[in-house]
Amino acid sequence: MAVNTAAYYTIKQQLVQAGAILVAVSKTKPAEDILALYDAGQRDFGENYVQELVDKQAQLPGDIRWHFIGHLQSNKVKYIVPFVHLIHGVDSLKLLQEINKQAKKIDRVINCLLQVHIAQEETKFGFDEQELLGIDPAALRQLPNVAVIGLMGMASFTADMHKVRTEFKLLKTLYDKFAVLTAGICNLSVLSMGMSSDYSIAAEEGSTMVRIGSLLFGAREYNK
Ligand SMILES: *Cc1c(COP(=O)(O)O)cnc(C)c1O
Numbered sequence: 001m002a003v004n005t006a007a008y009y010t011i012k013q014q015l016v017q018a019g020a021i022l023v024a025v026s027k028t029k030p031a032e033d034i035l036a037l038y039d040a041g042q043r044d045f046g047e048n049y050v051q052e053l054v055d056k057q058a059q060l061p062g063d064i065r066w067h068f069i070g071h072l073q074s075n076k077v078k079y080i081v082p083f084v085h086l087i088h089g090v091d092s093l094k095l096l097q098e099i100n101k102q103a104k105k106i107d108r109v110i111n112c113l114l115q116v117h118i119a120q121e122e123t124k125f126g127f128d129e130q131e132l133l134g135i136d137p138a139a140l141r142q143l144p145n146v147a148v149i150g151l152m153g154m155a156s157f158t159a160d161m162h163k164v165r166t167e168f169k170l171l172k173t174l175y176d177k178f179a180v181l182t183a184g185i186c187n188l189s190v191l192s193m194g195m196s197s198d199y200s201i202a203a204e205e206g207s208t209m210v211r212i213g214s215l216l217f218g219a220r221e222y223n224k
Helices: 005-018 031-039 050-059 074-080 093-105 129-133 137-141 161-181 199-204
Strands: 021-025 044-047 065-068 086-090 110-116 146-153 190-192 209-212
Touching: 005 021, 005 031, 005 199, 031 050, 044 050, 050 065, 050 074, 074 093, 086 093, 086 146, 093 110, 093 146, 110 129, 110 161, 129 161, 146 161, 161 190, 161 199, 190 209, 199 209
Parallel strands: 021 044, 021 209, 044 065, 065 086, 086 110, 110 146, 146 190
Antiparallel strands: none
16 A cells, blocks of 8 residues: 555644654555655654564665664564664563663663553553552663653553543653653653554643554554
C-alpha cells in the first residue's frame, strides 16, 4: 500500500497545534515507504525489531532520528546504541544498566523513556505504578551514559474511548509525579503516548510524542 501523504500533512498540522512530536512507525514497511515520508519532511521514525532497524538505518539517510519502540532484549542493546535517537520501551533497571554499559563503551549518552504499564491487558510490558514510583532516584544518577527523559505507555486495545482516556490521564499523572521524584537528576520532557486509533485523545491528555503507523503507512500484513 502506498504511503498516505495527505493523512501525514493533516496529522502533522494537528500535532503542531497540540505541541506533540510525530514518530512515524515504519515496522514491517519497506525502505521506499520511509523515503516517501522522508521526502515529505518527516525525520522521526520508529521501529520495533532490532535487526530490521539496523538494516534500515544502514540504507536510509543519516539525518533520520531512529526511535526504538519495541521490547528490547539486553543482548541486543549493543546493536542499536551506536545510532539510536530514543529508546521508548525501557521496562527494567537492568535494561537501563545494560544500555548505560554499552553507551559508555562508545562514549554516547542514550535518551530513554521508561515504559509504564497502564492498560489492563497482561501482554503489555512495563513498570506498574508502584514500581515506577519506587525507583530510587540515586540509582539513575549512577548511570551517566543514560538520560531518562520521560515515560511511554500504551492504552488498552479497545473501542471504549472513555477507558483509553482514563488510562492516558493516569499516565500523565504518573509522569508529573515521576518528574517530582527525579527532580535534579532527570530532566523530563517526553510523554510518549498515542497511536493511530487514539492519538487525538492522547494529545488532549498531555502527550508530547505520538507513535503512528497504520494511518501513515497502511495496515500491516501480520498480527503483532
Ligand atoms: C506498532 C506500534 C505503534 C503504531 O501502531 P499503529 O496502530 O499502527 O499506529 C505504536 N507504538 C508501538 C509501541 C507499536 O508497537
